[in-house]
Amino acid sequence: MGERxxxxxxxxxxxxxxxxxxxxxxxEMTITTSxxxxxxxxxxxDALLGARTALEQAPEAAQFKWRASCEWVNGTHSxxxxxxxxGLGAEQSRNKTFTVEADHPQVFASEDSAPTPVELVLxxxxxxxxAGVAAIAQRRGIQLHSVRxxxxxxxxxxxxxxxxxxxxxxxxxxxxxxDIRADASEDDIKALVAQSQRRSAVFDIVxxxxxxxxxxx
Amino acid sequence: xxxxTAIIVGxxxxxLAMSWHLSxxxxxxxxxxxxxxxxxxxxxxxxxxxxxxxxxxSRLPGYAYSGDDPDGFMTMPEVVRFLxxxxxxxxxxxxxxxxxxxxxxxxAGYEVETNLGAWRCRKLVIATGACNLASIPQxxxxxxxxxxxxxxxxxxxxxxxxDGGVMIVxxxxxxxxLAREIRAAGRRVxxxxxxxxxxxxxxxxxxxxxxxxxxGAMDVRYDTMEEDIERARRLPSLQLIGTPERVTVDLNxxxxxxxxxxxxxxxxxDGKAQFSGSLANLCALADLKMNRLLSSIDDWVNAxxxxxxxxxxxxxxxxxxxxxxxxxxxxxxxxxxSVIWATGYRPDxxxxxxxxxxxxxxxxxxxGIVPAPxxxxxxxPFMRRRKSSFIDGADxxxxxxxxxxxxxxxxxxx
Numbered sequence: 317m318g319e320r321x322x323x324x325x326x327x328x329x330x331x332x333x334x335x336x337x338x339x340x341x342x343x344e345m346t347i348t349t350s351x352x353x354x355x356x357x358x359x360x361x362d363a364l365l366g367a368r369t370a371l372e373q374a375p376e377a378a379q380f381k382w383r384a385s386c387e388w389v390n391g392t393h394s395x396x397x398x399x400x401x402x403g404l405g406a407e408q409s410r411n412k413t414f415t416v417e418a419d420h421p422q423v424f425a426s427e428d429s430a431p432t433p434v435e436l437v438l439x440x441x442x443x444x445x446x447a448g449v450a451a452i453a454q455r456r457g458i459q460l461h462s463v464r465x466x467x468x469x470x471x472x473x474x475x476x477x478x479x480x481x482x483x484x485x486x487x488x489x490x491x492x493x494x495d496i497r498a499d500a501s502e503d504d505i506k507a508l509v510a511q512s513q514r515r516s517a518v519f520d521i522v523x524x525x526x527x528x529x530x531x532x533x
Numbered sequence: 534x535x536x537x538t539a540i541i542v543g544x545x546x547x548x549l550a551m552s553w554h555l556s557x558x559x560x561x562x563x564x565x566x567x568x569x570x571x572x573x574x575x576x577x578x579x580x581x582x583x584x585x586x587x588x589x590x591s592r593l594p595g596y597a598y599s600g601d602d603p604d605g606f607m608t609m610p611e612v613v614r615f616l617x618x619x620x621x622x623x624x625x626x627x628x629x630x631x632x633x634x635x636x637x638x639x640x641a642g643y644e645v646e647t648n649l650g651a652w653r654c655r656k657l658v659i660a661t662g663a664c665n666l667a668s669i670p671q672x673x674x675x676x677x678x679x680x681x682x683x684x685x686x687x688x689x690x691x692x693x694x695x696d697g698g699v700m701i702v703x704x705x706x707x708x709x710x711l712a713r714e715i716r717a718a719g720r721r722v723x724x725x726x727x728x729x730x731x732x733x734x735x736x737x738x739x740x741x742x743x744x745x746x747x748x749g750a751m752d753v754r755y756d757t758m759e760e761d762i763e764r765a766r767r768l769p770s771l772q773l774i775g776t777p778e779r780v781t782v783d784l785n786x787x788x789x790x791x792x793x794x795x796x797x798x799x800x801x802x803d804g805k806a807q808f809s810g811s812l813a814n815l816c817a818l819a820d821l822k823m824n825r826l827l828s829s830i831d832d833w834v835n836a837x838x839x840x841x842x843x844x845x846x847x848x849x850x851x852x853x854x855x856x857x858x859x860x861x862x863x864x865x866x867x868x869x870x871s872v873i874w875a876t877g878y879r880p881d882x883x884x885x886x887x888x889x890x891x892x893x894x895x896x897x898x899x900x901g902i903v904p905a906p907x908x909x910x911x912x913x914p915f916m917r918r919r920k921s922s923f924i925d926g927a928d929x930x931x932x933x934x935x936x937x938x939x940x941x942x943x944x945x946x947x
Contacts, residue, residue: 375892489856507821513814523810524799 359454377405392420393429438467438490441518445492448512458504461497490522537563539656539938540645542636544570544627546593546616547911548660550927552625553594554935560942562656564625565647567632571616573662578609580690581714583775585706586742586923593619594928604740606775637886642907655945656907656938659885659896663913663922664878670702673874675801680864681871685711688873691718697870698722700806700862702798704729705769708875709782712792713774723862723869724787726812727797727876730771731819731852734781736827737834737843741773748833750826751920752929755900766915769877772819784816784852794854795862806862816852824848880913901934907941909934 371378380403386396399413417430431439442465453460469490475483496505513519539555541548544566555562566572584591589603591612596619607615620627628649635646642655667684676682681695685707688694691714698721701712708724716722732741745751755762774782788794796815800807831846862869882896889905891897898910900917911930912922920926 503821503824506817510814510818510821513811514818519811519814523796525807 355454355457355459357450357454357458357460359451361451361454364451374405377403379403389417390427392418392424392426394418434469434471434487437522438469441490441516441522442467442492444516444518445494445509445512448516449494449496449508452508452511452515453498453500456504456508458508459499461499462495463497464495466493466495467491487522534644535563535650535652537561537652537654538942539563539658540565540643540652540654541658541660542633542645543567543660543662544616544620544625544629545573545660545662545912546924546927547662547931548658549616549619549623549625550593550931551658551660551909551911551935552627553623554931555938556623556625558935558939560935560939562626563652564627565631565633565645565652566627566629569629570620570627571613573664574609574612574616577664577686579685579688579711582710583608584612584924585771585773585775586925587740587775590742590746590923590925591615592925592928594623594931596622604779605777633884635884635886638905643887656942657909658934658938659882659903659908659910660912661880663880665881666879667874668877668879669874670798670876672798672801673872676872677804677864680869682874683871684874686878691715691720694720695870698868700725700864700869700872701875702872703727703769703875703877704772704784705875705877706771706773708873709772709784709787710774711873711875712787713782713790716787716790716792721793721868722791723793723795723867724784725795725798725806725808726784726815727769727809728815729769729819731783731816731823732771732773732826733783733823733849734773734779736830737846739843740779744830744833745826745919746925748830750829751918751923751925753919755915755917755921762915765919766913768914783849784854785850788853793859795859804863804865806864808858808860808862810858810860812854812858816854820851901930902937907938909938 380401382401384396384398386394388394394417396416396418397413398416400407400409402408416436418433418436419428419430420426420432421428446463446465449463450460467490470488471486472480472483472488474480475485494505494509496508498505498508500508538560539562541551541555541562541564544552544564548564548566549570552562552564568576583606585606587603588598588600588605588607591598591607598615631647631649633645633647636657637644637646639653642653643657645652645654645657664686667686669684673682688711694715699715700723701708701715702725704712704724704726712722712724734741736744742751755765758765772783774780780786784794794812796809796812798806799809827846827848834840834843834846879894880896882890882894885896887905887908889897889903889908896910896913897904898913898916901909901911901913901921903910910916911934912927914922916922917930917933918926921930
């Protein structure tokens with residue numbers, strides 16, 4: 317996801333992380349505005365909360381459409397273009413169109429000129445969760461120093477090769493590990509990561525089924 | 534047409550508490566009850582259910598539990614007796630068997646139609662409860678016809694269920710209690726777990742409700758929270774059960790008992806259920822929130838200087854859902870004979886012909902004050918306080934709203 321797109325999508329995804337806090341001390345624990353101002357993870361929380369309030373009053377403006385187009389290059393190599401999207405009741409254009417290439421590695425008899433599509437899915441999941449961690453940390457008044465996510469996914473390629481119908485094509489499981497340095501306790505960091513999953517679009521996309529409609533010509 | 538200054542709809546704990554507070558203010562009123570006092574407690578609960586709050590916490594204005602088992606949990610017949618006694622001691626002006634069929638705004642008040650005739654009133658208090666109807670997700674429509682579909686409002690005991698395994702959707706108070714007793718009856722049980730609030734029954738030698746009471750968690754007000762109150766109001770019910778043995782029922786204990794834990798149901802078609810892969814995260818969230826509450830209890834104990842009076846702090850095993858959670862189930866192959874939708878409850882306002890519902894059908898209110906002249910609502914989750922939907926929460930809310938109601942009457946008279 318490009319930076320601008322990530323910000324826009326967070327407008328929809330982001331909701332108050334502290335609300336369901338059971339703690340009776342939530343008023344004491346809530347970071348005061350001045351403390352929050354000292355924390356800078358580069359996320360404009362006020363704008364996000366403002367957008368949330370506005371969209372509660374106008375749910376139709378919350379209807380977004382994301383788009384990508386993809387051109388075959390050669391072999392398993394392809395190039396996607398990501399540009400305009402629809403949201404806030406209007407077409408949203410960008411200053412530039414982003415391109416993302418994909419290919420397959422040499423063990424698949426390919427040129428390995430770009431990551432595989434399934435690796436891009438992992439990258440999408442990692443970026444989405446990482447963006448969420450930053451936004452929620454900002455909201456909770458937690459200064460981040462570094463955030464590193466490592467991802468690994470299992471795949472039995474008997475599925476995609478058509479060897480065994482009982483083996484699915486996709487991942488058997490995905491494991492994500494976050495290494496986060498921040499001015500916060502271990503539990504607070506774990507809570508950031510947990511809440512980020514709860515509000516992540518890509519996490520939802522990979523953990524829940526989605527209807528897909530494909531047409532041609 | 535009969536007239537009362539105020540009409541209270543519903544004679545459960547909320548309606549009775551409001552009646553008491555209106556009586557102390559000498560405000561003429563009547564309580565209209567569709568069935569008999571404590572009707573929902575009597576007719577819409579499963580056989581084994583007990584209150585989730587200990588007996589000592591059954592407190593109403595001018596009245597409290599006075600038996601010899603303050604730490605026990607009332608059965609439903611005991612709750613019904615408790616409220617009947619209160620109704621008679623407080624001499625609440627109740628009309629039983631009066632089902633309200635329509636409420637319309639009229640000049641300077643409301644017309645309340647019932648099967649026993651119409652009333653007119655200036656003030657209306659909706660105390661019909663938060664759990665009249667079961668909320669069932671739309672995807673329930675995809676359930677095969679041969680699988681029985683029921684809600685906790687219809688469930689009575691395992692023996693009355695159709696043969697076969699049982700898929701229970703929802704792991705809040707209702708879901709975990711049903712999973713426990715249906716599994717104990719020897720059935721295969723698949724429990725679909727969405728967002729939930731994990732709590733131990735007891736901690737450091739005391740009931741969790743005792744702790745939440747003493748540290749002030751139950752008294753947190755809706756208007757003092759910086760965070761979004763609507764989210765707090767939508768929080769699922771606590772994973773608790775009231776038993777004489779004071780057992781804790783959580784996903785770990787259910788798993789050990791042989792209940793199969795799966796994620797939230799996200800698909801139901803062609804006889805197959807699909808479950809979300811988010812189970813591990815929802816369990817991690819619930820564990821973190823539980824530990825945060827336990828930490829605040831520990832902080833309270835330390836600050837109070839009473840640490841010697843309680844056993845040492847400790848933490849419970851993290852929820853273990855393993856790494857092999859299934860994400861799909863063929864209901865036929867699994868022998869599932871029934872699905873129970875323990876997916877929450879909602880109030881029934883079908884009789885309320887006043888435009889006060891939001892686009893999701895929820896009543897709009899500010900701490901129980903509804904944006905229509907003279908209408909109040911009671912007993913909704915976190916309505917004015919975290920305890921608003923508990924029996925113990927009726928008194929304070931009724932006192933506040935009766936004061937508001939009385940003040941408005943006086944202002945109108947002046």
